[in-house]
Amino acid sequence: xxxxxxxxxxxxxxxxxxxxxxxxxxxxxxxxxxxxxxxxxxxxxxxxxxxxxxxxxxxxxxxxxxxxxxxxxxxxxxxxxxxxxxxxxxxxxxxxxxxxxxxxxxxxxxxxxxxxxxxxxxxxxxxxxxxxxxxxxxxxxxxxxxxxxxxxxxxxxxxxxxxxxxxxxxxxxxxxxxxxxxxxxxxxxxxxxxxxxxxxxxxxxxxxxxxxxxxxxxxxxxxxxxxxxxxxxxxxxxxxxxxxxxxxxxxxxxxxxxxxxxxxxxxxxxxxxxxxxxxxxxxxxxxxxxxxxxxxxxxxxxxxxxxxxxxxxxxxxxxxxxxxxxxxxxxxxxxxxxxxxxxxxxxxxxxxxxxxxxxxxxxxxxxxxxxxxxxxxxxxxxxxxxxxxxxxxxxxxxxxxxxxxxxxxxxxxxxxxxxxxxxxxxxxxxxxxxxxxxxxxxxxx
Amino acid sequence: xxxxxxxxxxxxxxxxxxxxxxxxxxxxxxxxxxxxxxxxxxxxxxxxxxxxxxxxxxxxxxxxxxxxxxxxxxxxxxxxxxxxxxxxxxxxxxxxxxxxxxxxxxxxxxxxxxxxxxxxxxxxxxxxxxxxxxxx
Ligand SMILES: Nc1ncnc2c1ncn2[C@@H]1O[C@H](COP(=O)(O)OP(=O)(O)OP(=O)(O)O)[C@@H](O)[C@H]1O
Ligand code: SF4
Ligand SMILES: [Mg+2]
Numbered sequence: 001x002x003x004x005x006x007x008x009x010x011x012x013x014x015x016x017x018x019x020x021x022x023x024x025x026x027x028x029x030x031x032x033x034x035x036x037x038x039x040x041x042x043x044x045x046x047x048x049x050x051x052x053x054x055x056x057x058x059x060x061x062x063x064x065x066x067x068x069x070x071x072x073x074x075x076x077x078x079x080x081x082x083x084x085x086x087x088x089x090x091x092x093x094x095x096x097x098x099x100x101x102x103x104x105x106x107x108x109x110x111x112x113x114x115x116x117x118x119x120x121x122x123x124x125x126x127x128x129x130x131x132x133x134x135x136x137x138x139x140x141x142x143x144x145x146x147x148x149x150x151x152x153x154x155x156x157x158x159x160x161x162x163x164x165x166x167x168x169x170x171x172x173x174x175x176x177x178x179x180x181x182x183x184x185x186x187x188x189x190x191x192x193x194x195x196x197x198x199x200x201x202x203x204x205x206x207x208x209x210x211x212x213x214x215x216x217x218x219x220x221x222x223x224x225x226x227x228x229x230x231x232x233x234x235x236x237x238x239x240x241x242x243x244x245x246x247x248x249x250x251x252x253x254x255x256x257x258x259x260x261x262x263x264x265x266x267x268x269x270x271x272x273x274x275x276x277x278x279x280x281x282x283x284x285x286x287x288x289x290x291x292x293x294x295x296x297x298x299x300x301x302x303x304x305x306x307x308x309x310x311x312x313x314x315x316x317x318x319x320x321x322x323x324x325x326x327x328x329x330x331x332x333x334x335x336x337x338x339x340x341x342x343x344x345x346x347x348x349x350x351x352x353x354x355x356x357x358x359x360x361x362x363x364x365x366x367x368x369x370x371x372x373x374x375x376x377x378x379x380x381x382x383x384x385x386x387x388x389x390x391x392x393x394x395x396x397x398x399x400x401x402x403x404x405x406x407x408x409x410x411x412x413x414x415x416x417x418x419x420x421x422x423x424x425x426x427x428x429x430x431x432x433x434x435x436x437x438x439x440x441x442x443x444x445x
Numbered sequence: 446x447x448x449x450x451x452x453x454x455x456x457x458x459x460x461x462x463x464x465x466x467x468x469x470x471x472x473x474x475x476x477x478x479x480x481x482x483x484x485x486x487x488x489x490x491x492x493x494x495x496x497x498x499x500x501x502x503x504x505x506x507x508x509x510x511x512x513x514x515x516x517x518x519x520x521x522x523x524x525x526x527x528x529x530x531x532x533x534x535x536x537x538x539x540x541x542x543x544x545x546x547x548x549x550x551x552x553x554x555x556x557x558x559x560x561x562x563x564x565x566x567x568x569x570x571x572x573x574x575x576x577x578x579x580x581x
Binding site for chain 1: 446461464465469470472473474475476478481482485486489508510555581
């Protein structure tokens with residue numbers, strides 16, 4: 001599988017990785033991968049760098065913990081004089097606020113090495129305002145939120161027809177990074193390269209979004225840390241906290257971004273829809289009628305259920321976290337950060353992506369229509385030869401996927417199908433037995 | 446390449462299967478997005494018209510270099526006045542069909558708008574055969 005953009009073959013970075021020694025080739029992951037990016041070859045899972053969207057489904061599924069999300073090492077923060085933590089809204093829901101207040105959590109973040117805490121929820125509040133403006137002026141309706149990088153990559157790889165609908169807006173993480181850098185530069189008279197801004201992430205998709213951003217050349221985020229790792233660090237220093245500091249917090253509109261339907265809540269448009277779960281997002285995009293689609297104003301789509309609190313790197317049970325985040329949002333309700341004033345400091349350009357994300361068009365069979373048609377026919381023919389039970393023994397998620405691999409990559413063979421192989425063996429056996437009978441019938445010397 | 450789909454009158458829940466299946470194929474064949482959108486819209490409208498107005502039908506899809514050809518042949522009441530049927534806003538959809546969100550009288554005009562050539566043969570009491578071409 002290869003994607004060519006502007007004639008060059010691009011190598012894609014991925015946070016989702018395989019620990020080969022732990023992989024037993026069980027084929028669980030190939031079935032749940034929403035983009036059919038995984039094959040089991042010679043007993044080990046292999047992830048296609050062209051197809052993977054870093055949603056983390058395989059990490060969730062693997063019974064042997066052989067899949068993991070590569071994040072930046074915590075030690076990376078030591079390279080910077082000024083260190084900013086950017087907790088995702090979902091991070092705010094990881095702790096039981098009856099026992100551990102948010103201020104206590106942030107005090108703990110101070111203690112483990114971050115001088116500054118900048119809530120991504122605060123940036124989300126600003127993005128709410130920017131989205132309102134954007135929705136009023138864009139001609140490309142419906143607008144699809146650009147906040148979930150797994151969904152953005154899904155569209156780039158599988159739904160190029162909707163690329164123009166992706167909001168040309170920076171996600172809250174990026175806005176938080178830009179503003180917090182500015183703040184530290186102002187306050188400390190610091191140089192940009194002395195400041196490290198670290199996103200505390202619920203998911204591998206955000207790691208990829210920082211390493212290889214879509215819609216710009218370089219991410220303003222310095223590094224992405226695992227929420228699970230930071231959770232553990234926070235929990236272990238809680239006992240050392242002498243005095244809980246007071247922090248200013250974002251309000252409901254920003255906090256609620258961490259759960260399904262949170263982002264669309266503050267979009268004042270008539271027809272809005274929120275989808276959670278990467279498989280649901282796919283079936284939505286696959287089945288939506290163009291006419292119905294064109295009538296929508298705004299689509300929130302998140303790879304995880306029920307929103308980012310369900311990201312694979314978020315340690316707390318997702319439904320518990322959802323309730324907690326909603327409670328917190330109600331409790332904090334009004335932002336202490338006066339987003340309606342802050343937003344005035346920035347013009348719309350500050351919120352816009354530098355460039356249109358590039359579709360990757362990996363689903364194309366060939367650049368030449370005739371050849372593509374031939375390949376499609378071949379794939380159909382081969383698929384019909386297979387039993388159609390999608391058993392996975394060949395290492396492909398479906399019989400059709402095996403047919404595609406054979407035709408498009410020449411890697412696989414139709415005898416990878418256990419049923420075809422068995423038939424072939426039976427034929428050989430019949431032939432051998434037939435020969436033997438013939439031999440026996442031959443008159444002796 | 447060609448594909449055939451059967452369409453059952455009244456089966457609203459499955460309507461759209463043919464157009465979304467073809468859409469997937471066209472994406473694989475690497476056709477430009479605007480062509481895929483046009484084909485999907487025209488096929489969907491033709492499909493839904495069989496579901497909403499006729500008893501049953503077959504949709505034939507064919508792609509050759511330069512063209513997409515679609516023919517929908519149905520057994521149904523036929524269309525007594527074609528010119529009227531192609532008028533924006535004209536619809537004979539029952540109130541039941543309207544309740545389902547169809548019947549704005551925009552289907553046929555929409556097909557016309559999204560295709561490069563269109564022809565209809567129809568016989569009242571027997572059925573309708575709608576063909577269209579999209580240049581690629
Ligand atoms: N296959 C068909 N068989 C019989 N009558 C048809 C058929 N297709 C269309 N018609 C007639 O033509 C009219 C106009 O069709 P058109 O698709 O433009 O609008 P509609 O189906 O009524 O509403 P909409 O397509 O906006 O939901 C229909 O109301 C119906 O009377
Ligand atoms: S829904 Fe949120 S947590 Fe899940 S992949 Fe998207 S951005 Fe990451
Ligand atoms: Mg119609």
